[in-house]
Amino acid sequence: MPEKKQTAGRGAYEWVQALVCSVLTVVLIFTFAVRIVRVSGESMRETLQDQDMLVVLNNWLCGGYEPGDIVILQRDDFYGGEPIVKRVIATEGQTVDIDFDAGVVYVDGAALEEPYTREPTWTQEGTEFPLTVPEGCVFVMGDNRNDSDDSRDSALGPVDTRCVLGRALLLAVPGPTADTEQRDWSRVGILN
Template sequence: MAFMKNAWMEWIKAFLIAAILAILVRVVLFAPVVVEGPSMLPTLENNDHLIVSKINYTLGKPERFDIVVFHATERRDYIKRVIGVPGDHVAVENDELYINGERVAEPYLKERKEQLAENQILTQDFTLEQVTDEGYETVPEGHVFVLGDNRNNSTDSRMFGVVPMDQIVGEAVFTYWPLDRIRLAD
């Protein structure tokens, strides 16, 4: 009888430790996120399931072209690509991205651009000054400028301005569902 009681206590302890570790991993290190909508096509599709690393930006800062999840409102998170980091001037001219006056390649847009009809553009011309209410000339400290990969169907920094870094949940690191789309985030 004592053996059964000890065995049950060991199982209960093991279960409690596993539950506490799972909660810690979920709250502190990683979070599952489901993509809602077409704004990141073709990189991420509607209903893709991702793992978001919360610790990446505890130890470092977002880098240009990271895919991040951030709090857009109290009830809604967005997933977008970081285009500008503090100190960057961001502009698009003739469907080409310019950061600090230099043209920057965006290979993740190649497939999307190929789907467009002739003479159709993916990204309308803009400058950072034009799309921020504050008229920022560069991305301010503690903020990032984000765009969706599906530029003609994305609510992003062109509409709501720069994103405070303290609103960033984490970096998308891995797509795990559906099975045919399993891959590291790029």
């Protein structure tokens, strides 16, 4: 009989130990490696919808940003310090120009192919173009170009990469789509 008690006690101890290790691992991952961010607003529509939940790789693990990356940034002097989600259009040293009559964005003289945008870029926000992105900065825009406050806004301009919280890795929980007000679970997955 004492042998059965010892085996049962050992099994419970191992179960608790595994549970504690699992919880600690999750806490460490969400503290240092990734975070969950909720999209607020329609500036990234159709790529992302209002209330989408994203898994974001923290800035210090990103190793730099590339054009096309979806990033979360935060500056105290913009949007009341709330995190915002945008797409990197250009990185340091690249020159951005926008033909607002044609709605076309150019980087280093080449027109961007942007299948992710909702419509051409018609809205000017106050930044003077052409603009060369300063060292340590990125130029960001929303995919819903004409309903997005982004680097075209002189209040934001090119964003220091120290203000970037991280790169969006995947859409974890979809918010309701703007057109149907239903959650489209087929959108869940890795973001480009």
